[in-house]
Amino acid sequence: MSSGLARLAVAIPPVAVVVAAIAIWWLAVRTFDIPQYLLPAPGAVLEAVWSDRERLAWAMLGTAIGASSGFLLAAVLGVAIGSVLGLSRFLERGFYPLTLLLQMVPLVALAPILVVWLGYGQRAVIAAAAIVALFPVIANTLGGMRSVDRDLEELFTLCRAGTLSRWWRLRLPAAVPSIVTGLRIAAGLAVIGAIVGEFVSAYAGDRAPLGMVIVSAMKEYRTDLMFGAIGLAAIVGFALFGIVNLGGWLLLRRWHTSAGDAG
Amino acid sequence: MTPLPAISTAKASQPIGVELHGLGRIFAGAGEHSVEALRAVDLSVAPGSFTALIGPSGCGKTTILRILAGLDRATSGGVEFTNGSSGGEARIGYCFQEPRLLPWRTVGANVALPLELAGVAAAERRMRAAAAVGKVELSGFIKTRPAALSGGMRMRAAMARAVVADPQLLLLDEPFGSLDEVTRYRLDEMLRELWRVEGFTTILVTHSIPEAVFLAERVVVLSPRPGRIIGEVAIDLAERTPETRATDHFSRLVQQVYRLLLSAMGHEP
Structure with a gap:
């Protein structure tokens, strides 16, 4: 199988699952005659997104920048x-x-304090996103540095490496795969943090971010628009995750070249 | 911070000798579970010589090397380096059982690591690493990362790293143990030539009697745990070529070491 076809084969299962889920959603709405304010059909969501496209594009951009x-x-x-x-x-x-506090304190409770400290707008949103995303990065960086191969540590002992040298030349680079894993988790969490931050700190209007679009659509019972905004927030999350994944792949690919290549 | 070793820019001109005096090592365990790995090992290794240590698994061969390299401490007895550079530390190269290469570094950067940690200037360490890589015939792979190398090539890179700082004493802990026979023969020949040209004192730990006989000038046999020296065989081969292994004299020496090993394990001839 050529590499192009192989990649296509990898993409088939998730695409098939998404298509099947949308089909089931559509069928459920039709079969059970579910009111649109409870669960709009996929077509209605698309329609809402299209008719509000300009506002949603700005909203998506605002959330993407914040996240x-x-x-x-x-x-x-x-x-x-x-x-x-x-x-x-x-x-x-x-x-x-102390860093565990970042994980334990609920962001929803913290967000209003951020608004008090940083004011309404993007700064509080960025802070909320950063607070949620910070812990997995710290934990994975530290975990990676702590799980360095003991044999390699011994090699550095043999070379009489100092603490800083060992840290810079061994532990930090050895932790890179673990750091990339932490960043992948953080990418998804940053979008959650940004949306929660936007719920309490963002502004209304034509350039309001997705969190505010969701809140205002809720007040108007525009469930279709809420679904559309949630879908766009998920796309922001996927995009951020994809960028981190690509960066990680570029950084690590040469470490993982097949050991058998050279015979 | 631990002081960095003094690595001079000059080639090691003076290999060192090694004296082990009543070396003992007991690994403490819970209650009666302590393990005596070595007992009263006396050994004298002449500067520039090639000595092989052979013995059954767990007899403390690797422990001797680790104590010599400063990675472990003797419980009793001691180590003395002779003919060492006055006032300075002995320059010791160590080749582990596994290559232990840093996967994010190229072969050249891996080989240069001991020089880098010793604070040698970038231009000089590049030059010396390239020379060491050349000695193990890996020049074409200096910019390759370990993942793209075969097992034998990784071991050669590890060997280059062990010799890059011009060691006065080279310690080899079964470096080719995991390789196939053909690759192993080839690397044995390369190592022997490296020793002949560079002249560093070399102590090799191996499980392979033919390898010990082919490489060393002297094979020292240890008893099962606790390891003690029970005898040695002087290897008086005139030269080492691939043909050497097929000669009768080589076979006789292998048998001699084998018989000594058997008696060490309690099998009387």
């Missing part, structure tokens, strides 16, 4: 914090429990 800015902030801070904590067990024991 990706929050993600970038979380990525930089998370890798920095995780790798510094990976320098010593003392630092890890002292500060890691």
Whole structure:
């Protein structure tokens, strides 16, 4: 099988599942005569998106900017914090429990405080996205640095490597696959954080982001528009996840070349 | 921070000798589960010589190398390096059982690692790494990452890394144990030639009697745990070529080591 056909074969199962789910959705609405305000048919959702396309495009862009800015902030801070904590067990024991707070405090409760601190608008949205996305990056960076192959650690001991040298030349690069995994998780979470942030901190109007579109559509019982906005938010999440995946693949592909290539 | 070893830019001109005095190692365990790996090992290795250590599994061969490299500590006895550079630390190269290459680095960058950690300037370490890679016939793969190499090529890269800092003492812990016979023969010949040209003192741990006989000038046989030296065989082969392994004299030496190993394990001839 050629590589093009092989890739096509990989894409078939998820596409088939999505098509089947949409078909079941459409059939359920038709068969049980479900009111549109409860569950609109797929066609109605598409229609709502098309008729409000300009507003939704701006909304999608606003959410994408908020989520990706929050993600970038979380990525930089998370890798920095995780790798510094990976320098010593003392630092890890002292500060890691504090980072758990990021995971334990519900964002919905935290979002209004962010608005008080940062005001309405994009800054609070970015902060909300970053807070949700930060913990998996820290945890995976630290986990990756802690799970370095002991044999390689021994090689560095043999070469009498110092702590900083060992950190920079061994632990940080060895943690890259784990960091990429953390970033993949963070990409999805950043969109969730951005939408929650938008619920409480964003502004209404023509350029309102998806979170606000969902809130205003809810007040108008425009379930079709809510579904459309949710679908677009998912597309933002997929796009961010795809970019991280591509970056990870580009970074790691040469590590994973088949060992048998050279005979 | 641990001080970095002094690696001079000059080639090692003076291989060192090794003296083991009553070396013992007990691995502490819970209650009565401590394991005595070595007991009162006395061994003298001349500068520039090639010595092979052979013995049954668990007899402490690798432990001797690890103690010499500073990766482990003796419970009793001690190690002395002779003819070492005055005031400086001994330069020791170590080749593990596995290549232990950093997957994100190219062959050249992996080989240069000991120099990099010792603070050698980039231009010099590139030059020296290229020379070491050339010695193990991997020049065409200097920019290749380990994942794209075969097992034998990875081991050769690990060998180049072990010799890049011009060691005075090279410790080899079954470096070719996981390779197929043909590749192993070829690497044995390459290693022997490397030793002949470079002249570093070499101690090889192996399970293979033919390999020990082919490579070394002297094969030291250890008893089952706790490891003690029970005898040695001087290898008086005039030269080592691929044909050497097919000679009667080579076979006789292999048999001699084998008989010594059998007696070490309690089988009387």
